[in-house]
Amino acid sequence: MARILVFADHHDGELKKSTLQTITLARELAGRVGGGFDIVVLGQGVGSIAQQLTGYGAERVLVVDGPAFEHYLAEPSSKALAQLAKSGSASFVLASSGTTGKDMLPRVAALLGFGMVAECTGLAGSGSDLLYKRPMYAGNIIATVKVNTPGAVISVRGSEFAAATESGGTSPVESASVDPGTPKASFVRFDGVKSERPELTEADVVVAGGRGLKDGENFFKIMEPLADALGAAIGASRAAVDSGFCANDYQVGQTGKVVAPKLYIAVAISGAIQHLAGMKNSKCIVAINKDPEAPIFQVADYGLVGDAFKLAPELAEKAAAARS
């Protein structure tokens, strides 16, 4: 029987939806290799996060709670996961491919001597012939890979998986003790981006703005009413972030966040392959661009050629009316 550890990603006292998407892959993996999964919650004062995870069919929800985990740091977190994997004889360690998973999981892989599959988007085969799908070359190629070690560490691309729903039953919550060691790195500060809007990777609708919006003031003047009208999260191209229109947290693409909402509206974004890498699996894509030749139109379900400064406010007004 294979054992699977699922790392629960949370921030500011809130569980991330990507954790539930990771659980979806864990369930599929458990079916393919035969076995069950445990969920691991690391942090300080994370009892309520653990409670939220008891209904998803995990055999246990393991809680590691203490000052060493007040702020996420790669060294103690990877040690904790590797120790729990070893003591529970787990052969798979999963986390979402957010920046925490990306930062921490390779260290877990090195500690366990396992290969790591980055940004897994699906599985194939079963038992010892298990195969993994993952994107390469900014999503222009899908690779099928195998892992030659007795276990694997997997970061999961959340946008490819539905969030798990509760499956009945209650998993026991157990507190686990680990030796986090003394990290060499120390936390100095976190400058968070505050927003009342849905999280970019969790939203059903994303509206994203590009360099064509000219500056930060115009970016928000155009994007906020559109987001308000659609209950959407706001995203941006790299050029918009680099030009200082908005914070790095908004960036969609190969280097930023990968999203697959029901509706993605790209406003004054040209559609470079690195941007497409982060949004081309959206269900419905709308592009507004004044250049009829812009590559974004090659992936858009609906394209509208024209000036964003005129069309976006009109769309905001009429979409709000259509939704009410």
Place this chain on the structure above:
Amino acid sequence: MKILVAAKRVIDPDARIKLLPDGSGVDVQSVEYKVNPFCENAIEEALALKEEHDAEVVIVSIGPDDVTPTIRSGLAMGADRGIRVESEDAALDSDLVARILAGVFKHEGDVDIVLLGKQAVDGDNNQVGQLLAQYLELPQACFASEVKVSGGSATVTREVDGGLETLELPLPAVITADLRLNEPRYASLPGIMKAKRKPIDELSLADLGITDTALKVEVVRLEEPPARHAGVMVESVDQLIDKLVNVAKVL
């Protein structure tokens, strides 16, 4: 101070990737190689630190002879010397690259900072820096957008989900570069001339004491994702709303 920068050459990130007919790999006939963009940020940061702290900057690349131009371009930007570790691309995975870099770190002896790109845009693995840090039991700061070094420690700002995080790392440490870390400089003509005379050491895996070359992760096959077909152009916002409400049913 000594700074080691790991640089990879990748197929031109803006070129269309073609697969071999049997899907066993990428068709590399007549492709153009470029320095991985994130590695250029890593090189630039090392050179900025060199200007401030009088450091020696060593560029290391692992691969066949055609990675030498990647090292040369780092030397032309202003790095001091290069190391090429001989290997074939297909014989490498992230884990082996990290263990080779750990070998180079030990071979060099007195490295203070290892700078890498946060990811190579061919494999998009984003793991070599983190693996290396663990193999060397060093602190890491990945996805860096700002690096300051003083008095034996580095203060690094990282681009993470939800904002910016700042860490302090005692040296030696591993740092991986994000794109907003800096604007890589262009090599000057005198820089390019000088680079021709700068030394590039060639090492084998045996020189570094690496005998275990088994791949932990192996590519079985490659394929193109299903193409997304272009939809329709609409003439007005009213038409767009009509489509979103009645056809796509997303409003």
